[in-house]
Amino acid sequence: MAGNPQSILKWLSLFAMVLRAFSGETDELFLDLDVDQVANGTAGSWIQAPWGESYVSAVRESRYGDAVWARYHMDGRAVGNIIEADNTTVTKELLDDAMGYRLGNPELYNQVATRYNTTSSNDGHRELVDIIIGALDEDLKALEKRDVTYTIxxxxxxxxxxxxxxxxxxxxxxxxxxxxxxxxxxxxxxxxxxxxxxxxxxxxxxxxxxxxxxxxxxxxxxxxxxxxxxxxxxxxxxxxxxxxxxxxxxxxxx
Known part of the structure; x- marks a missing residue:
């Protein structure tokens, strides 16, 4: 049965977005690096040991908090929870990123957060999953008021x-x-x-x-x-x- 081309394109786009959020092991938000590329060393020479290996194993074992922790340590800026050069912490940066994603991509954010909520009981950084899920409680209108939009x-x-x-x-x-x-x-x-x-x-x-x-x-x-x-x-x-x-x-x- 024929349908409106614009409606079909819209539903195809939404379907593709759902597939990106739920298929495979990574996503477009916090875990944006392809596991196979990280594992075989083609994701970039900037990734510092042991965080690439930690990222790969955590994603494959559905330990999403551990995977996010590894992702935020890959570039070497963070030591423990501290990012000394920017006078901030991994958890603060994660919260800022979560709010930005929640405001800019609410549907995708909901899907990814729902998947993270199924993290393994062996996850050593469940608190990071809680931060990501906690952003779902933020009112989008309140976030929009906080996010003053400038060109730059x-x-x-x-x-x-x-x-x-x-x-x-x-x-x-x-x-x-x-x-x-x-x-x-x-x-x-x-x-x-x-x-x-x-x-x-x-x-x-x-x-x-x-x-x-x-x-x-x-x-x-x-x-x-x-x-x-x-x-x-x-x-x-x-x-x-x-x-x-x-x-x-x-x-x-x-």
């Missing part, structure tokens, strides 16, 4: 060396093709260019992502009191034209 929003935390971000943007692809389901657009040195989950929203091209990254780079230079080095950290919120984009020292979130 700069940050004083998660500062990346501006020189590294310059090299990243210089070498980055600028094709007029969609980013697709990737979460890490590129990285160089201590600078990461990340994009929010695809979900069912509008995609964006490599060309447009590069243009937004350049705006963040231009608008958000910052120095530390101790040093002459120039840093950058900022993001462009999700809107009708593109997913959220983040340029910072974080290899997670956005």
């Amino acid at each position: 929003k700069c940050s004083s935390s998660n500062l990346a060396p501006r020189s590294s971000c310059y090299e990243l943007l210089q070498d980055m692809n600028q094709y007029e093709t969609d980013l697709g389901s990737t979460r890490t657009i590129d990285y160089y040195g201590g600078c990461w260019f990340r994009v929010g989950p695809h979900g069912s929203g509008a995609d964006l091209t490599w060309y447009k992502a590069h243009a937004v990254g350049k705006l963040i780079y231009d608008d958000c230079p910052r120095t530390k009191a101790c040093c002459s080095t120039v840093y950058v950290s900022g993001y462009s919120p999700k809107n009708s034209g593109h997913r959220k984009l983040c340029l910072s020292s974080k290899s997670t979130g956005c």
Whole structure:
């Protein structure tokens, strides 16, 4: 029976989003790295031991809290629960990321949080699952009021060396093709260019992502009191034209 093409596309998009959330072992939010790629060393040379191996085993054993803990330690910024360079903690960063995902991708967030709630009884970091599930209690309208939307929003935390971000943007692809389901657009040195989950929203091209990254780079230079080095950290919120984009020292979130 024939149906409205727009309705069919909408349902196909929602079905694909559900498959991404529930099929396999990873997802588009907190556990965004492919297990096989991490296991065989093709996910990136930036992943520090023993966290890649910990991530793989935790995901395969459905220990979602342990997997999230490993994911937030992979880039070497965190020691225990402390991220000294940014004067914050893993749990605080996780909570911030959870609120952003909850606001920007509520349907996908609900699906992923529901799956995490089935975490193994052997999970050593169930408290991280509780943080993720706890964000479901947040009222979306209240979150929207807290999230003031600017074209570019700069940050004083998660500062990346501006020189590294310059090299990243210089070498980055600028094709007029969609980013697709990737979460890490590129990285160089201590600078990461990340994009929010695809979900069912509008995609964006490599060309447009590069243009937004350049705006963040231009608008958000910052120095530390101790040093002459120039840093950058900022993001462009999700809107009708593109997913959220983040340029910072974080290899997670956005």
